[in-house]
Amino acid sequence: AQSVAQPEDQVNVAEGNPLTVKCTYSVSGNPYLFWYVQYPNRGLQFLLKYITGDNLVKGSYGFEAEFNKSQTSFHLKKPSALVSDSALYFCAVRDMIEEGKLIFGQGTTLQVKP
Amino acid sequence: NAGVTQTPKFQVLKTGQSMTLQCAQDMNHEYMSWYRQDPGMGLRLIHYSVGAGITDQGEVPNGYNVSRSTTEDFPLRLLSAAPSQTSVYFCASSYSRTSQLFFGEGSRLTVL
Numbered sequence: 001a002q003s004v005a006q007p008e009d010q011v012n013v014a015e016g017n018p019l020t021v022k023c024t025y026s027v028s029g030n031p032y033l034f035w036y037v038q039y040p041n042r043g044l045q046f047l048l049k050y051i052t053g054d055n056l057v058k059g060s061y062g063f064e065a066e067f068n069k070s071q072t073s074f075h076l077k078k079p080s081a082l083v084s085d086s087a088l089y090f091c092a093v094r095d096m097i098e099e100g101k102l103i104f105g106q107g108t109t110l111q112v113k114p
Numbered sequence: 115n116a117g118v119t120q121t122p123k124f125q126v127l128k129t130g131q132s133m134t135l136q137c138a139q140d141m142n143h144e145y146m147s148w149y150r151q152d153p154g155m156g157l158r159l160i161h162y163s164v165g166a167g168i169t170d171q172g173e174v175p176n177g178y179n180v181s182r183s184t185t186e187d188f189p190l191r192l193l194s195a196a197p198s199q200t201s202v203y204f205c206a207s208s209y210s211r212t213s214q215l216f217f218g219e220g221s222r223l224t225v226l
Contacts, residue, residue, distance in 0.1 A: 006156075009154075032211065032212055034214065034215075036215075042219070042220075043204060043217035043218055043219050043220055044157075044204070044206075044215070044217045045217075046214040046215065046216075049212075049214060051212045090156060090157065094211060096211075099164070099211040100145060100147075100162045100163070100164040100170060100211070101159060101162060101170075101172060102147065102159070102162075102206075102208075102215060103159060103173070104149070104156045104157040104158075104159075105156055106154065106155060106156040107156045107157075
C-alpha cells in the first residue's frame with residue numbers, strides 16, 4: 001500500500017529566503033506525486049505534479065519540486081518565500097496499481113515571517 | 115463553472131443519527147473520492163470510485179457507505195453517527211489517474 005510522510009509539522013522561514021517542505025513516499029510501482037496547498041477554511045488547491053520525465057517540475061506561484069527516485073522523496077521548494085505563501089501544504093501519492101487511491105501526507109504548516 | 119459542489123456546508127447530528135453528504139461534479143470526471151480532515155492527521159481517504167458503478171474502500175471506511183450510480187454524483191452516507199466522525203469532509207474529483215484533483219469547499223460535521 002502506498003504511503004506519504006511529511007516529517008515536519010511546521011516550517012518557519014523569513015520572507016525572501018528559500019524554502020523547502022519535505023515529502024517522502026512509498027509505493028509498489030512508479031509513483032504519481034502531487035503537491036497541494038490549503039488556505040484557512042478553504043478546500044485544497046493544486047500546485048504541481050510529477051508523472052514522468054524531468055525530475056524538477058515547476059508549478060503555480062513560483063513553486064517547484066524535485067523528484068528523487070533513489071531517496072523516494074519529492075520536496076517542495078521556492079527560491080524566495082513570500083508572506084502570502086503561509087499556508088498548509090500537503091504532499092500526495094498515487095501508484096499505478098491502485099490508481100484510484102490518492103493518499104495524502106499529514107501536512108506541513110509553512111509560516112513565512114516578514 | 116460549478117466544479118465540485120458539496121452540500122451541506124455545516125451539519126450538527128446527534129449520536130446514532132444518519133445522514134448523507136452530497137457531492138456532485140459537472141466536469142465529467144471518472145475519479146471521485148471522499149476525504150476527512152482532522153487536525154494533525156492530514157486528509158484520510160474514506161472511499162473512492164474510478165467510474166460509475168465502481169467503488170472501493172480507502173484508509174478509513176468504517177461507518178461510511180458510498181454509491182456511484184451516475185458519473186456526476188458520489189454521496190457519502192453516515193449510517194449511525196458517532197462523535198469520532200466529527201470532522202471536515204472533502205469531496206474531490208479528477209479526470210484521470212495522472213490529473214489533478216479538484217476539491218469541493220468542504221462540509222463541517224459535528225456529532226454530539
